[in-house]
Amino acid sequence: MTILLFDCFALRPLRPDDSGDIFRAIDSQRDYLGQWLPFVALTRSEEDSRAFIAASLSDPANPVYTLRADGLFAGLIGFKSADPAAGSIEIGYWLREEFQHRGIVTAAVQELRRIAFEELGMCRIEIRCGTGNLPSNRIPQRLDMRLDRVEKQAELLSSGEQIDLNVYVAEK
Template structure:
């Protein structure tokens, strides 16, 4: 399957380089916020950069080290959600996500993360999914808790973004 319904107007669709322009538009619109929490926020500087990244994702998916989807709202790619560092032997992976600013604040990411958990557990056969969120990223921490992730620990100086190291909360959910 290449597409999963989340809500009436929201879908997850496996990454496709054809979505580069739409995703880059959202990166441009949300750059200050993305750069604050995502190391790639400042580095993605063109549609071609995004297209290369999406092609790279497809290659990693073939190696089964990554599962990555675009978040589609009303037919337009406006964010991404993934399972990365997939460890088949130990049946776990880590989740990452971002969403264009104009689409935030109405539960879209919460619903997409719930769908991703279903895909991870039911389709990919994972046992545990982890989520790492900077302590200062209140929205990401709230999404993790809303979906049922449990705080397993706090990691000091774990993430370098916005020009400095940040502590991170490590969450996990077990099937």
């Protein structure tokens, strides 16, 4: 089921046939996406994207969606680290460079927040962003999510740099 966000932008549940789109997006934008996303360096073939999709689809507690613009693949957004007992879940996202600054991820996070609270029964949502990744940090800030903490040296980038992560929280 496709979920219209606004204008020509939509969410569509991840499918096995998305592997080519995902790999081509990562492969064509390695420098851009790889600045903040460690998995970019590890995604070397479409088979790697197929493995990611298979793992994602085998974890129904953490649904993943493709971001679409006029039906074209624009990026991914989804849930991870669901803890139903604690009522908490994390949202992660990435977007191809040419689709940046159009509000698509902000609208998609709003929709995933609704899904997490209303459909999945969660009471806490977290988003983690590299402290230096200002565009990514602006999304939870725009949505009035509270900066809960900074996790020191929490992520190793493919460049070998260990970075701090801002952890934003929304609670029901």
